[in-house]
Each structure stands twice: as C-alpha cells, then as structure tokens.
Amino acid sequence: MNFCSQCGHKVSLEIPEGDDRKRHVCGSCETIHYQNPNIIAGCLPIHEGKVLLCKRAIEPRHGFWTLPAGFMENGETTEQGALRESWEEARANIDVHGLYTMFNLPQINQVYLFYRGTLSDLNFGAGTESLEVALFSEDEIPWRELAFPVIKKTLKHYFADRVSGEYPIRNEDLIYPKFTHTPDEPQKS
Amino acid sequence: MNFCSQCGHKVSLEIPEGDDRKRHVCGSCETIHYQNPNIIAGCLPIHEGKVLLCKRAIEPRHGFWTLPAGFMENGETTEQGALRESWEEARANIDVHGLYTMFNLPQINQVYLFYRGTLSDLNFGAGTESLEVALFSEDEIPWRELAFPVIKKTLKHYFADRVSGEYPIRNEDLIYPKFTHTPDEPQKS
Numbered sequence: 001m002n003f004c005s006q007c008g009h010k011v012s013l014e015i016p017e018g019d020d021r022k023r024h025v026c027g028s029c030e031t032i033h034y035q036n037p038n039i040i041a042g043c044l045p046i047h048e049g050k051v052l053l054c055k056r057a058i059e060p061r062h063g064f065w066t067l068p069a070g071f072m073e074n075g076e077t078t079e080q081g082a083l084r085e086s087w088e089e090a091r092a093n094i095d096v097h098g099l100y101t102m103f104n105l106p107q108i109n110q111v112y113l114f115y116r117g118t119l120s121d122l123n124f125g126a127g128t129e130s131l132e133v134a135l136f137s138e139d140e141i142p143w144r145e146l147a148f149p150v151i152k153k154t155l156k157h158y159f160a161d162r163v164s165g166e167y168p169i170r171n172e173d174l175i176y177p178k179f180t181h182t183p184d185e186p187q188k189s
Numbered sequence: 190m191n192f193c194s195q196c197g198h199k200v201s202l203e204i205p206e207g208d209d210r211k212r213h214v215c216g217s218c219e220t221i222h223y224q225n226p227n228i229i230a231g232c233l234p235i236h237e238g239k240v241l242l243c244k245r246a247i248e249p250r251h252g253f254w255t256l257p258a259g260f261m262e263n264g265e266t267t268e269q270g271a272l273r274e275s276w277e278e279a280r281a282n283i284d285v286h287g288l289y290t291m292f293n294l295p296q297i298n299q300v301y302l303f304y305r306g307t308l309s310d311l312n313f314g315a316g317t318e319s320l321e322v323a324l325f326s327e328d329e330i331p332w333r334e335l336a337f338p339v340i341k342k343t344l345k346h347y348f349a350d351r352v353s354g355e356y357p358i359r360n361e362d363l364i365y366p367k368f369t370h371t372p373d374e375p376q377k378s
Contacts, residue, residue, distance in 0.1 A: 003197035005190045005213075005222070010197075018317065021262070024194075033194070036227050037261050039300060072226050073210070077293035077362045078300060099291070099360055104266035111228060111267060128207065169358045171288055173266045 006031045037109040041081035042069020044101075044154055045094050047119040049162075050135035051155060054089050056147055057131045064147035067114065067154060068092060082115045090133045091125040094118065097167070101154045104173040112150045116158070116167055149174055195220045226298040230270035231258020233290075233343055234283050236308040238351075239324035240344065243278050245336055246320045253336035256303065256343060257281060271304045279322045280314040283307065286356070290343045293362040301339045305347070305356055338363055 001024045004011050009028035016023055016032050024033040044067055045052040053065040068089040072081035079096055086092045100116035126133050136142070138159050146152045157170045190213045193200050198217035205212055205221050213222040233256055234241040242254040257278040261270035268285055275281045289305035315322050325331070327348050335341045346359045 001194045003192055003194050005192050005194045005200075008192035008197050008199075011194075034260070035263055037263055038225050039228065071223070072300075074224055074226055074298040075295050077295050078291075079293075079362070080295075099358070102267075102288070104268075106264050106266050106269070109263040111261075169288070173268070 001033060001035075004029060004031055005033065035109075037106075037111055039072040039078060039081070040069050040110055040112045041072045041078045041085060042067050042112070042114050043082045043086040043092070043094050043096070044114050044116045044158055045086060045090070045092050045119050045124075046117065046158075047122065047135055050137050051141070051158070052090055052092055052119065052124060052133060052135055053141075054126070054130040055132040055134075056129065057126070058129050061147035063131070064145050065142050066147040066151050069112065069114065078113050079115055082113065087127070089127045089129050091123065091127055092133075093120040093123070095120050099169055100167055101150070101157060101170045102172070103150045103153070105150075106173070107176060114150075114154050190222060190224075193218060193220055194222065224298075226295075226300055228261040228267060228270070229258050229299055229301045230261045230267045230274060231256050231301070231303050232271045232275040232281070232283050232285070233303050233305045233347055234275060234279070234281050234308050234313075235306065235347075236311065236324055239326050240330070240347070241279055241281055241308065241313060241322065241324055242330075243315070243319040244321040244323075245318065246315070247318050250336035252320070253334050254331050254340070255336040256340050258301070258303065267302050268304055271302065276316070278316045278318050280312065280316055281322075282309040282312070284309050288358055289356055290339070290346060290359045291361075292339045292342070294339075295362070296365060303339075303343050 001011055004026035007029040009026050011024040011026050013022045014025050016025055054068055056062055056064055056066055068086040070085040086094050094117040096115050096117040101114040103112040124133050161167050193215035196218040198215050200213040200215050202211045203214050205214055243257055244254055245251055257275040259274040275283050283306040285304050285306040290303045292301040313322050350356045
C-alpha cells in the first residue's frame with residue numbers, strides 16, 4: 001500500500017495514537033487503513049459416502065484437487081459464501097448439515113471454514129475455476145494430489161468421524177515455522 | 190474508495206473480466222481492490238459462575254456493557270485475537286476452553302467469534318477502551334445495558350448451556366431487515 005484510497009495522497013507506515021502496531025496512515029486526510037484476515041468458506045459435499053472434489057483450473061495448485069471454497073464476500077454469511085463457492089466451482093447444490101472444520105492460517109492471514117452437506121442432486125459439473133469435478137470414495141481420494149493441507153485435514157476428519165456418525169466442529173491452527181505457499185505437511189523448524 | 194492504493198490513480202467501480210460483481214479497479218495499473226468481511230474475536234470470561242463484562246469507553250455504544258472483543262489482526266489466530274482483546278480491554282488472563290459462539294452479521298460484513306474460558310487470575314481491570322470491568326452473576330447481568338445483540342445472545346446461550354454443562358458451538362445468522370447500527374433486537378420488516 002502506497003497511496004490513500006480515500007484522497008490519493010501518499011501513506012506512511014506508522015503507529016497511530018492509541019494503537020500499538022504499524023498501520024498505513026494517510027499524511028493528508030489522516031485515514032488509517034487497517035488490513036485484516038480474510039475468511040475462506042467452502043463445503044464438504046457428500047453423496048452416498050463419496051466426496052465431491054474439484055480439480056483446480058487456476059493457480060495456486062493448478063491441476064490439484066480441492067473442496068469447493070473461496071473468499072467470503074461482503075453482504076453474505078459464511079454459509080452463503082460456502083454454498084456460492086460450491087455452485088461457482090462445482091455447479092453443486094448442497095443441503096448443509098452444519099459448520100464442520102475451521103482452520104487458522106496466521107502466516108497468510110486466512111481463516112478457513114468448511115460446511116458439511118449432502119448433494120441435493122447429481123447435476124454437478126466444472127465451473128470456470130475447475131478442470132473437472134468428480135465423486136471419490138475414501139479409497140479413491142487422490143491423497144498426493146490434494147491442493148492444500150486444509151483439504152487433506154477436512155477429509156481425514158470426515159472419514160474418521162463418519163465411523164461414529166458424530167461430527168463435532170474441528171478447530172485447528174496450522175502454523176508453519178518456515179512457510180511455503182503450498183506446503184504438503186507442516187514443516188519442522 | 191476513490192484512488193488505487195498501489196499507484197494512486199483513480200479507481201472505478203466495474204465488474205472485472207471473469208467476475209460477477211462490481212469491484213474497485215484501477216484505471217492505470219489494473220489492480221482489483223477486493224473488500225471482504227472482517228472477523229471480530231472475543232472471549233466469554235468466567236470466574237466461579239460469574240461473567241466478566243466491560244463498560245465501553247468508546248463509540249459505538251459508549252457506556253454500555255460488552256464482552257471483550259475486537260477486530261482480528263493479521264498474523265494471529267482467532268483465539269490469539271480473542272485473548273489479545275481480552276487483555277487490551279479488560280486486562281484479563283484467560284484459560285480458553287474452546288470456541289463457543291459464532292455470529293454472521295452480513296449487513297455490516299462482520300463475523301463474530303467468542304471463545305469460552307475461565308479467568309486465570311483476578312488481576313483484571315479497565316483497559317483504555319473500557320470505563321470499568323466487573324464480574325456479574327446471572328441475576329446481576331445488566332440486560333438492558335448490553336452493547337450489542339451478539340453479547341446478549343452469547344450470555345443467554347451460556348446460562349442455558351451451563352445447566353447441562355455441555356457447550357456445543359452455537360452458530361447464528363443475525364439478519365436485520367432494517368438495520369440500525371446498534372439494534373437491541375432484530376427488527377421486523
């Protein structure tokens with residue numbers, strides 16, 4: 001951030017009065033420009049024990065498999081965001097059962113929320129951000145071709161929890177001492 | 190938003206290629222400036238059945254009672270944000286038991302997350318954003334002087350759930366057809 005989005009003047013990085021961390025502050029209109037984490041909302045869509053995955057048509061992780069998910073938009077709820085992304089990426093209509101996993105990724109200022117649900121029909125298909133969309137049984141999951149650790153963790157929780165049929169909300173912090181953009185597993189420092 | 194924070198050129202509100210909603214787009218460097226919801230993280234601090242509340246020293250709702258909570262910052266987890274706010278507003282040290290309530294407020298692009306916990310000591314006190322900090326039993330809660338509906342709802346859930354001693358994560362959407370900044374209750378359209 002170099003310029004004030006309100007008045008166009010240059011901003012500088014300084015600690016505003018009464019604050020304790022550096023913010024981008026406008027030298028002219030004095031607007032303080034806060035930057036805060038983003039929510040990524042998605043679904044774990046199930047049909048007769050199989051999971052719907054999307055093969056990514058975009059970077060990062062082009063060609064790898066993911067659950068439908070994306071940045072929550074203003075004016076919607078987290079569940080609405082999860083359903084919208086499921087439609088956009090997988091043309092999937094989903095009956096939501098509830099929030100299932102939540103992951104904090106503080107290095108990249110993201111909080112992931114996945115909702116568990118069942119497909120309401122089988123009219124799914126690849127949206128513009130997907131190369132392919134398909135249903136996978138537990139044995140068929142392409143574990144080595146999953147796009148992100150949050151996907152692998154959500155799937156692992158699901159296959160473990162469905163043995164009992166209880167799906168408590170799973171809440172994890174994914175902290176990578178030496179973070180790379182697409183780590184396969186947490187790295188040791 | 191009037192100017193590009195990257196290059197200082199004027200922005201215009203338009204639908205970028207491949208998108209389906211209006212964004213602020215720079216006419217020069219073509220940066221797309223996304224705006225997304227914010228997370229507000231806080232705690233429900235308990236000591237021997239009493240709840241710690243803070244009397245707000247700032248607007249909105251100056252003089253009304255709240256649970257310690259505030260905007261999650263980059264680089265922290267939701268729980269770290271909740272603990273930081275509890276320290277800043279109430280000088281409270283808390284042993285967290287887990288995520289407890291989650292509220293979507295789509296009209297103001299906010300998602301609230303409250304963590305349940307017990308005070309680890311009684312050295313609490315008013316931070317700079319609080320006039321006063323005090324413990325309240327259920328009978329003493331100033332129900333008509335609570336700052337926000339999310340506070341009232343979190344307290345109601347807590348007093349109801351502690352009868353059984355089970356505290357499932359409570360997840361609600363607060364949708365106000367005619368929204369005012371500090372509604373006491375959802376308004377009917």
